[in-house]
Amino acid sequence: MHPLLIYIGSGWIFWGGVITLLVSCLSGIGAGKGWRLHLAQTAAVLGILQIALSSTPVPGWLWWLLLLATAGTMAALQFRYGKRRIVQGVFGAVILAAAVFELPYWLDGEPVAVRGRVRILADSISSGIGFAGERVWSVLLDEEHPGRIENRAVPGSRVSTSRRTLEQFRFCPGDVLVIELGGNDLLGGVPGAEFRRKLDGLLGVAASFDVPVLMFELPLPPFRSSYLRAQRELAAKYGVTLIPRRRFAAVLSGGGSTVDGLHLSNYGHGKMAAVVRRCLLFD
Structure with a gap:
């Protein structure tokens, strides 16, 4: 089977999305108008897209929080919001919450x-x-x-x-x-x-x-x-x-x-x- 289909079907793309969103979160802190700003914006879009493609049953409330946090950080990056660190901190917390929710399903149970x-x-x-x-x-x-x-x-x-x-x-x-x-x-x-x-x-x-x-x-x-x-x-x-x-x-x-x-x-x-x-x- 094609490696891309395996990457999506296995759910590994979810973790790719989490990592990409964290890259967006970290690169967005203190970013000006240069490459870090573009990296943060691009990574935010790619990260949320990967999670959407993963067919991971994230709870509805957490999914909406993730979308709102992504939109909020995009706005903060675009308009150079004065309290960007707070927005990025909330963004990071929501990303980690999604990861914590999914992680137990990736662990093997006892024989x-x-x-x-x-x-x-x-x-x-x-x-x-x-x-x-x-x-x-x-x-x-x-x-x-x-x-x-x-x-x-x-x-x-x-x-x-x-x-x-x-x-x-x-x-x-x-x-x-x-x-x-x-x-x-x-x-x-x-x-x-x-x-x-x-x-x-x-x-x-x-x-x-x-x-x-x-x-x-x-x-x-x-x-x-x-x-x-x-x-x-x-x-x-x-x-x-x-x-x-x-x-x-x-x-x-x-x-x-x-x-x-x-x-x-x-x-x-x-x-x-x-x-x-x-x-x-x-x-």
Whole structure:
């Protein structure tokens, strides 16, 4: 997959925006009419644009504060406002608040203990597409832990169509559920509100089985933050452990990771197995 798409989809562009805004904030302090003024103005615009493109579900109140702080500092720079340092200080505080809000979602959680089997509810990323010699990531894990991996991934699955598959699982104490879904909903143009409603229903069923659940965050194109907001809010509601989207995006990144820009090659399956492996602790 193209590096620019990975940069955006993984959410790293959000941190690029934060750094660019901080550059604007620092270069704007005491800037006259020279290059520092132009740098501060350009960086402010580029920074806020990167955050907008990142599909990061920043709370509405914080997003408006960020926009107002950016506009305020632009005005202060343009009109040489006498208390520019105060404006820049407020600007910097709002930028850091956005960073502090997002940072916890980038940290890996503690590995989930597996005493039974790992059940996988997923789409073609995990089922594979059947090319000659394909070894999907679940097979790689099953070779390490024979008989303890059950892959029920179905090509083309959406959140809505996977609920019936989930209801057919027979969980035992010590089992763990891994969910890798949502890509087909995204590509199919499912509205964010509908995606949220369907995911709420799916995770509600998963919660009824009383087993630990891990779910991959989706790498996202610009302006689809409603998907990630739904995943994060519903994960908190049902006690689901999220695997950061940067992990999924890293699997798709680099030459040879996919066979068609999306579906995993054997190299990509190996990377996906490594991501899941680090999230689990087999007894």
